Amino acid sequence: MSDKARNIAYPEIQALLSAWSPQGEAPTNVSSVARDIRLIWRSAQLHCNHWAKGTAIREHEGMKPSGQTTGTTTRSRLDGEAAAVCRILGIPISVINPASALSLIDAGVRRRQGGYICIRETAGLMLARQDPHLSEIHERAFMVTPDGMPLVWFGRLYGHHDMARVCGPDLIDLLCAHGVERKYRHYFFGGGEGVADRLAKILSKLHPGLQVAGAESPPFRPITTEAEPETAARIATAAPHIVWVGLGSPKQEYWMSANAPHIPGAILIGVGAAFNFHTGEVKRAPRWVQKTGFEWAYRFSQEPARLWRRYLIMAPHFMLAAGWEWCRKCYGITRGGGAQPR
Numbered sequence: 070m071s072d073k074a075r076n077i078a079y080p081e082i083q084a085l086l087s088a089w090s091p092q093g094e095a096p097t098n099v100s101s102v103a104r105d106i107r108l109i110w111r112s113a114q115l116h117c118n119h120w121a122k123g124t125a126i127r128e129h130e131g132m133k134p135s136g137q138t139t140g141t142t143t144r145s146r147l148d149g150e151a152a153a154v155c156r157i158l159g160i161p162i163s164v165i166n167p168a169s170a171l172s173l174i175d176a177g178v179r180r181r182q183g184g185y186i187c188i189r190e191t192a193g194l195m196l197a198r199q200d201p202h203l204s205e206i207h208e209r210a211f212m213v214t215p216d217g218m219p220l221v222w223f224g225r226l227y228g229h230h231d232m233a234r235v236c237g238p239d240l241i242d243l244l245c246a247h248g249v250e251r252k253y254r255h256y257f258f259g260g261g262e263g264v265a266d267r268l269a270k271i272l273s274k275l276h277p278g279l280q281v282a283g284a285e286s287p288p289f290r291p292i293t294t295e296a297e298p299e300t301a302a303r304i305a306t307a308a309p310h311i312v313w314v315g316l317g318s319p320k321q322e323y324w325m326s327a328n329a330p331h332i333p334g335a336i337l338i339g340v341g342a343a344f345n346f347h348t349g350e351v352k353r354a355p356r357w358v359q360k361t362g363f364e365w366a367y368r369f370s371q372e373p374a375r376l377w378r379r380y381l382i383m384a385p386h387f388m389l390a391a392g393w394e395w396c397r398k399c400y401g402i403t404r405g406g407g408a409q410p411r
Contacts, residue, residue, distance in 0.1 A: 152212065155224045155232070157391055160194050160204065162220055163212045166233035170240065171247050173212060174336060178253060178310045181334035184211030185325035188237045188339055191217045191387040192379040193318045202294065203319055206326045211336065214240070218362035219384075223391050226399075237340030238353060241313060244338075245276045248311070254282040256304055256335070259315030260344035262286050267348045282309040292320045294327055301331035312337045315344035 152173060153164035165173070177184060187210045189197075197203045207213050214235035215221050224232040245255065255272075257265040265284040273279045283304065304312060312335050314321045321339035329337050345351040353359075354367035369380045 153229065155227055155229055157220060157223050158194060158198050158394060160197050160207055161213055162189060162215050162224060164224060164229045164232050165214060165235055166231055167235055167239065167243055170214060170235045171243060174244065177211060177336050183329060183332065183334050183336060185329045185337040186210060186212045186214065187322055188214045188216045189220065191219050192383040195383045195387050196319055203322060206322050209326065219388060223395060226395055237343035238346045241340060241343050241347065244311065245272050245279055249276055249278040252280060253310040254280045254308060256282045256307055256309035256312045257284040258304065258312060260286050264344050264348055264350065268344050271347055282307040292323055294323050296327040296331055298331060301328045305332045309335050311335065314339045315341060317341055
């Protein structure tokens with residue numbers, strides 16, 4: 070690949086390398102790059118510690134962080150309920166953890182105002198960054214949970230220390246258990262043939278008293294942004310509080326955005342492969358692997374032909390782009406290599 074092509078294909082890489090070169094040119098010495106990466110990491114750790122105490126670093130090895138974050142407190146889609154949002158590469162990620170997610174969903178069910186929840190990992194965020202319509206869908210969402218651990222890590226770097234992973238399989242378990250006493254009605258929509266029915270039966274055994282409003286696995290069809298009035302009416306007639314949507318991303322996001330207005334009072338939650346995890350179609354990584362942030366490697370080992378682009382191209386691109394954004398916002402680093410004027 071020529072230098073010109075490399076600059077076009079990987080602007081964040083070139084910008085990050087140039088920013089740390091005294092002459093503004095990308096260093097070629099591997100040890101120099103490694104040293105600078107270690108410097109960024111050490112500074113990030115110190116900066117997070119100071120944020121946790123409500124202060125900011127003034128100087129650390131010649132770098133002057135601004136102390137500003139990309140997180141802003143905004144109103145959720147429910148009147149009277151506040152949810153903080155951290156923007157990562159322009160996409161809003163809710164600053165939540167499992168407990169606060171359940172609390173917000175409870176509020177949504179009480180008010181019966183409806184809406185939809187996107188469960189976002191790094192590959193999905195990169196798709197939303199490239200697709201204005203998909204980006205707008207995230208803007209209108211009731212909640213966008215941080216699925217991938219990298220989103221949690223960057224959220225914490227921006228000062229949101231209570232932020233924790235909220236992924237589809239875990240949220241299904243938590244909300245089904247949580248909703249038994251509250252008599253929440255659940256509708257399962259998605260998966261391959263018969264998967265939704267099997268999922269409903271499995272969860273009913275795991276959570277005695279679970280109220281199942283319905284379950285269906287629609288036939289495969291291409292991604293569409295159009296509403297499906299007959300399907301939406303059928304689901305609405307069942308009067309669910311929660312509709313679990315397992316169509317895969319970004320198909321399920323388009324589907325929820327188009328059909329949520331036609332299923333009044335229900336909260337739609339796009340959980341992707343969670344249907345297959347709970348029914349045993351796909352084996353999930355052990356809990357200790359999930360906590361280390363390497364669940365992606367376990368999944369890649371299971372389906373390399375399908376997931377190679379997501380984990381070997383999109384995920385590294387996210388880390389570079391988000392890392393560059395963090396350096397630029399927190400330390401005022403410009404593409405020319407200097408610090409922004411204070």
